[in-house]
Amino acid sequence: MALLSPHVSAYVAPQIFIFALFHVPGVISSSSSSLGLHLQPYDFLYYSGVRAYFGGEWVKAAELLEKSLLTKETLFKVRRECHDECESAGTNALHKLALSLQILSCKQSCVTQVATRPGRVSAQEDFLPTQLEHLHIAQFKAGDFTGAVKTLRSLLLFYPTDKDNLDNLQLYSETLEGDKESLSTQPQQEALFLGWCDHLDDDDTMNGTNRVVLDGVMTEKECDTILQLASAAGSVGDGYRGRRSPHTPHETFEGLTVLRAAKLGQEGFVNESDAKLLHELGERARTLLHSYFRSPSGLYVSFTHLVCRSAVAGDQEGRMDLSHPVHVDNCILEPETKLCWREPPAFTHRDLSAVLYLNDNFDGGELFFTNRDAKTVTARVKPSCGRLVGFSSGPVNPHGVTAVTRGKRCALALWFTKEKLYRDMEREEAEALWSGRAWSRRSRSPKVALHREEADAARLQSSNAAEEVSGHRAAGTNSVFCICSEHTGPITKGV
Numbered sequence: 001m002a003l004l005s006p007h008v009s010a011y012v013a014p015q016i017f018i019f020a021l022f023h024v025p026g027v028i029s030s031s032s033s034s035l036g037l038h039l040q041p042y043d044f045l046y047y048s049g050v051r052a053y054f055g056g057e058w059v060k061a062a063e064l065l066e067k068s069l070l071t072k073e074t075l076f077k078v079r080r081e082c083h084d085e086c087e088s089a090g091t092n093a094l095h096k097l098a099l100s101l102q103i104l105s106c107k108q109s110c111v112t113q114v115a116t117r118p119g120r121v122s123a124q125e126d127f128l129p130t131q132l133e134h135l136h137i138a139q140f141k142a143g144d145f146t147g148a149v150k151t152l153r154s155l156l157l158f159y160p161t162d163k164d165n166l167d168n169l170q171l172y173s174e175t176l177e178g179d180k181e182s183l184s185t186q187p188q189q190e191a192l193f194l195g196w197c198d199h200l201d202d203d204d205t206m207n208g209t210n211r212v213v214l215d216g217v218m219t220e221k222e223c224d225t226i227l228q229l230a231s232a233a234g235s236v237g238d239g240y241r242g243r244r245s246p247h248t249p250h251e252t253f254e255g256l257t258v259l260r261a262a263k264l265g266q267e268g269f270v271n272e273s274d275a276k277l278l279h280e281l282g283e284r285a286r287t288l289l290h291s292y293f294r295s296p297s298g299l300y301v302s303f304t305h306l307v308c309r310s311a312v313a314g315d316q317e318g319r320m321d322l323s324h325p326v327h328v329d330n331c332i333l334e335p336e337t338k339l340c341w342r343e344p345p346a347f348t349h350r351d352l353s354a355v356l357y358l359n360d361n362f363d364g365g366e367l368f369f370t371n372r373d374a375k376t377v378t379a380r381v382k383p384s385c386g387r388l389v390g391f392s393s394g395p396v397n398p399h400g401v402t403a404v405t406r407g408k409r410c411a412l413a414l415w416f417t418k419e420k421l422y423r424d425m426e427r428e429e430a431e432a433l434w435s436g437r438a439w440s441r442r443s444r445s446p447k448v449a450l451h452r453e454e455a456d457a458a459r460l461q462s463s464n465a466a467e468e469v470s471g472h473r474a475a476g477t478n479s480v481f482c483i484c485s486e487h488t489g490p491i492t493k494g495v
């Protein structure tokens with residue numbers, strides 16, 4: 001059976017430990033605090049398994065990788081205990097949102113607990129599915145088709161719509177037609193449990209890690225206030241008035257930044273308190289998401305944009321376009337190669353993205369996430385007042401917005417950075433305006449300005465260096481300039 005492609009090296013390449021936002025020692029679970037410092041039994045088994053894998057010793061690799069997942073003191077067991085601790089420790093929280101945040105955050109720390117290898121400070125993203133993928137290949141190569149089908153089914157719990165995995169399952173069922181025993185295997189029980197628990201929201205609208213949906217972040221009244229602010233600013237001139245969207249000719253686009261709102265407030269065109277609310281919402285989202293993802297470093301707002309997209313009346317027939325095409329927020333996605341280039345003109349300093357929705361009285365306008373092929377949809381989020389979606393800005397999260405075919409869809413788009421240099425200076429200018437302090441771009445500390453320029457120059461330099469290794473790029477292999485996916489790459493049908 002020619003099931004898997006020979007892309008084993010690309011497949012295994014995510015051994016590169018990518019820069020991860022989510023290294024989080026446990027807050028609730030005290031056992032998490034020692035994470036990553038000591039070799040666990042599953043670490044020995046895992047490393048030996050990986051060594052055998054690279055050596056092409058498929059039987060040995062399959063045995064060791066499976067043991068690492070399944071025997072006593074294993075990864076699955078540690079993960080389950082951690083989850084149980086999270087559930088029981090969460091009962092003291094007062095507020096429903098705080099409670100769900102606390103539990104979700106705790107569970108997120110369980111993900112990183114087993115994914116942070118000794119001596120590393122950051123977690124290997126999507127560690128568990130990656131290990132299952134390795135195990136699957138090893139079992140297949142070793143001729144253990146029963147095991148391979150079982151592992152593939154476990155893997156599908158994490159990525160139920162992954163096309164490559166579904167194709168492989170289909171190939172197994174065609175090839176092993178008479179082998180009922182192999183084909184009827186079920187996923188690992190523990191994977192069943194963890195697969196579902198990795199869906200970090202309460203209602204299964206999201207699919208995969210590094211994403212969260214929180215409801216109730218704004219009241220109805222606050223949503224109305226911000227919607228009015230958007231209309232008022234749009235009518236006095238938000239810089240976009242009446243313009244078509246930059247993404248599609250079938251919609252118009254209105255946008256408002258915090259500073260513009262603050263200035264319109266000073267000039268008496270909008271309520272100053274509404275502009276201040278817009279500013280405060282960025283901080284609210286930042287606090288919630290920083291707490292949820294528990295990044296050990298600081299998190300700064302790097303840009304806030306209140307955006308309304310309106311369907312152009314009479315121009316909606318047979319629309320095939322998107323309100324916002326599939327993209328990644330901090331790198332340039334190449335769906336053909338599934339690589340994502342973290343270089344200008346991408347906003348490479350973005351670490352975390354968020355959208356705070358304000359209304360639902362329109363048609364279309366759903367946020368959706370895809371695999372790196374920019375086609376396979378893995379999750380959808382329907383906007384509604386006070387719904388906050390947060391996700392890492394990197395290539396694990398290609399996303400887009402479906403066409404808005406009736407009405408006006410408004411949302412507050414927010415991006416956060418861990419680099420202080422890239423914090424949003426406009427917010428500071430707005431704060432200075434409200435406090436009556438003089439502020440000008442010049443009054444920004446020259447040191448900071450200089451550092452920013454230096455940082456930009458450094459980025460440019462590294463992107464030039466990236467060009468120098470363009471051979472890598474053409475060959476489609478991973479290079480150090482490309483942030484590799486949490487969701488490991490191609491298993492395609494072989495020849």
Ligand SMILES: O=C(O)CCC(=O)C(=O)O
Nearest residue numbers: 324355367399401411413
């Ligand atoms: O409005 C949304 O739901 C997402 C917008 C977005 O992805 C962006 O502005 O980068």
Ligand SMILES: [Fe+2]
Nearest residue numbers: 327328329399
């Ligand atoms: Fe985006």
